[in-house]
Every structure is written in structure tokens, then in C-alpha cells.
Amino acid sequence: MNSSKWITTGNVVGLGFVLGMLGSFLGFFFLRETFIDIKVMLMIYLIPGFILTPGLYSYWNKLGGKKGHVILHYLLHTVVTGGLILYLFMASNYYFADSKSVERVFEVERVDGYQSRNRTPHVVILINGVERDIYFPKVAPERLRNVKNVKVCFYKGLWNFIVIKNNELIE
Numbered sequence: 132m133n134s135s136k137w138i139t140t141g142n143v144v145g146l147g148f149v150l151g152m153l154g155s156f157l158g159f160f161f162l163r164e165t166f167i168d169i170k171v172m173l174m175i176y177l178i179p180g181f182i183l184t185p186g187l188y189s190y191w192n193k194l195g196g197k198k199g200h201v202i203l204h205y206l207l208h209t210v211v212t213g214g215l216i217l218y219l220f221m222a223s224n225y226y227f228a229d230s231k232s233v234e235r236v237f238e239v240e241r242v243d244g245y246q247s248r249n250r251t252p253h254v255v256i257l258i259n260g261v262e263r264d265i266y267f268p269k270v271a272p273e274r275l276r277n278v279k280n281v282k283v284c285f286y287k288g289l290w291n292f293i294v295i296k297n298n299e300l301i302e
Contacts, residue, residue, distance in 0.1 A: 154218035180209030224288035
């Protein structure tokens with residue numbers, strides 16, 4: 132059997148799409164562990180589609196032999212390239228964080244999720260003007276109601292976004 136029959140434009144695009152979706156999912160998985168504004172993540176995710184679509188639109192249409200809609204090309208470039216770039220950005224910030232940790236106490240802005248069985252109990256703190264959720268999945272929800280402060284141990288990530296390594300309630 133000739134293996135080159137399996138290497139087609141459709142298969143390469145499909146594999147890229149699956150890898151991009153996986154990268155998107157894993158990139159957003161780091162959101163709970165990193166102090167980063169969601170707007171920054173969305174820019175990292177969406178901008179490659181705006182850059183690549185105009186440049187590659189006619190190339191992909193010639194390569195495939197069919198004319199695709201420009202919106203589908205944008206979605207493809209966004210998911211594949213944006214997803215992989217987002218994952219690489221978030222993973223490198225997390226895994227290559229500074230080795231020196233910092234501990235700081237933050238005042239709790241509000242407590243969420245302790246009344247619902249479907250949500251993980253968490254507190255909301257304000258750091259650098261951005262609201263962040265600090266999750267406590269193993270803490271009894273009733274214990275969170277009266278919490279005023281949270282001690283957070285964090286590291287400076289490779290791209291200067293704070294990475295949470297540990298947190299504890301201060302009652």
C-alpha cells in the first residue's frame with residue numbers, strides 16, 4: 132500500500148485542526164493557574180487568523196482546487212495557529228517560571244460557588260487591577276463564607292505573567 136495516498140491536503144488540514152483544538156483547550160486550561168487578563172489570551176488566539184487569512188487565502192484555494200469561504204479560512208487559521216501559539220505561550224510562561232517564589236496576602240473581594248453543587252468554591256481577589264478567581268476544590272464550601280484574606284504563593288512566569296503555585300485561606 133502506498134503511504135503517500137494518506138498525505139492529502141484534507142488530512143493535513145484535519146490533523147492541524149485537531150491539534151489546534153487541543154492546543155486551545157490546553158491553553159485555556161492554564162487560565163486558572165495564571166494571572167493573565169482574558170483579553171490578552173483572546174488577542175493571542177484571534178490575531179493569527181487576521182494575519183494569515185489574507186496572505187494564504189488564494190494559496191489554500193489553489194492547493195485544494197476548490198474555493199473556500201473566507202470566514203472558514205479565518206476559522207481554520209485561528210483554531211490551528213492561534214490555538215498552538217496560545218498553548219505554547221501559556222505553557223512556556225507556566226513551566227519556565229522564575230524559581231524564586233513570592234508570598235502575598237490579598238483581601239477577598241467576594242466569595243462564589245459555595246451555594247452551588249455544580250460549581251467549585253472560589254474567592255475573587257484583585258491583583259494588578261484584574262479580578263482573579265482562586266479555587267479551593269477541597270475546602271468545605273461553608274468554610275469560605277467568612278474568609279477575609281487569602282495567602283497566595285506565586286512565581287513570575289517567563290512572559291511576566293504571575294503563575295500561582297500555592298494558596299491558603301486566612302480566617
